[in-house]
Amino acid sequence: MTPEAELLLFEASRSQLVREKIEPAITRGDWVICDRFFDSTSVYQGAARKLDPVLVERLNTFVAGDCVPDVTFVLDVDRATARSRLGGRKIRDRMEEQPEGFYERVRDAYRELARRDTGRVVLIDGARHVDQIATEIWRIVRQRFALDSEIRTRRSAR
Amino acid sequence: MTPEAELLLFEASRSQLVREKIEPAITRGDWVICDRFFDSTSVYQGAARKLDPVLVERLNTFVAGDCVPDVTFVLDVDRATARSRLGGRKIRDRMEEQPEGFYERVRDAYRELARRDTGRVVLIDGARHVDQIATEIWRIVRQRFALDSEIRTRRSAR
Numbered sequence: 442m443t444p445e446a447e448l449l450l451f452e453a454s455r456s457q458l459v460r461e462k463i464e465p466a467i468t469r470g471d472w473v474i475c476d477r478f479f480d481s482t483s484v485y486q487g488a489a490r491k492l493d494p495v496l497v498e499r500l501n502t503f504v505a506g507d508c509v510p511d512v513t514f515v516l517d518v519d520r521a522t523a524r525s526r527l528g529g530r531k532i533r534d535r536m537e538e539q540p541e542g543f544y545e546r547v548r549d550a551y552r553e554l555a556r557r558d559t560g561r562v563v564l565i566d567g568a569r570h571v572d573q574i575a576t577e578i579w580r581i582v583r584q585r586f587a588l589d590s591e592i593r594t595r596r597s598a599r
Numbered sequence: 600m601t602p603e604a605e606l607l608l609f610e611a612s613r614s615q616l617v618r619e620k621i622e623p624a625i626t627r628g629d630w631v632i633c634d635r636f637f638d639s640t641s642v643y644q645g646a647a648r649k650l651d652p653v654l655v656e657r658l659n660t661f662v663a664g665d666c667v668p669d670v671t672f673v674l675d676v677d678r679a680t681a682r683s684r685l686g687g688r689k690i691r692d693r694m695e696e697q698p699e700g701f702y703e704r705v706r707d708a709y710r711e712l713a714r715r716d717t718g719r720v721v722l723i724d725g726a727r728h729v730d731q732i733a734t735e736i737w738r739i740v741r742q743r744f745a746l747d748s749e750i751r752t753r754r755s756a757r
Contacts, residue, residue, distance in 0.1 A: 442615065443614045443615055443618045445610075445611075445614040445661060445662055446611040446612075446614040446615045449607045449608070449610045449611035449614065449658075449662075450607070450608070450611045452603075452607045453603075453604040453607035453608045453611065454604075456601045456603040456604040456607065457600065457601055457604045460601045493661070496657065496661060499654065499657070500607075503603060503651070503654060504603055504607075
């Protein structure tokens with residue numbers, strides 16, 4: 442597949458996802474959690490595949506409009522840790538079968554995103570145990586969305 | 600399907616077509632004839648679907664690069680003629696099931712293209728008989744690509 446086609450297919454898929462699933466959910470007042478959104482396109486197709494970053498950003502905006510995450514967590518691990526965690530897995534996707542330099546560009550680009558957009562993108566040390574990571578993410582979510590009082594209220598209402 | 604997804608899928612498909620089929624054919628010295636290319640995207644997704652024309656042009660260039668047709672024929676018919684010719688056909692595609700104003704925008708945009716890019720786009724009166732249309736197209740092709748002498752040479756070599 443050409444890198445251009447890959448970019449365009451991800452954006453086409455996201456356009457449909459935003460319109461059909463995410464926007465109606467937000468309108469209903471639901472919380473929406475995505476495993477990967479437009480930052481992944483900036484990073485994988487823009488930085489790592491080296492497609493024109495201006496066009497990639499333009500397409501991200503074209504497709505997502507004002508559907509921008511309130512917070513984005515980047516679970517940052519070095520390549521050796523990532524590889525050892527993937528170790529047992531037989532089936533890998535396109536993005537997991539790239540030359541080594543590709544992942545370095547991916548990691549650098551995600552870290553750069555977190556430096557540039559500190560208000561939205563939170564870099565999480567992903568080398569720790571899953572429970573520690575979950576605890577940190579919950580702490581940040583509670584803090585950002587002032588959930589503590591709401592959760593307490595719900596508990597005391599039971 | 601969202602208009603955005605439709606645009607992106609056409610461009611993704613064209614990216615693959617250019618890279619896999621058209622460029623290798625041109626490199627071999629073959630002649631390539633396409634039924635629809637990037638002008639159709641400018642017209643159907645840009646003008647008729649009213650997507651940002653600047654972005655549509657940007658994507659056309661991103662995908663086709665310098666793979667630009669030497670000549671493009673627009674077979675122009677009014678809606679009544681088009682409808683009567685479609686008459687017997689049972690299976691229609693997405694583009695043939697649009698409200699009436701859509702086709703007016705399509706026709707206007709194709710005619711505008713022919714006015715703007717007179718060096719490449721040739722408007723052909725498509726209301727005539729197929730033989731007359733074919734004769735006119737052949738005449739223009741022979742003239743543009745100086746084929747007369749080549750064809751005569753081949754005939755005399757038999």
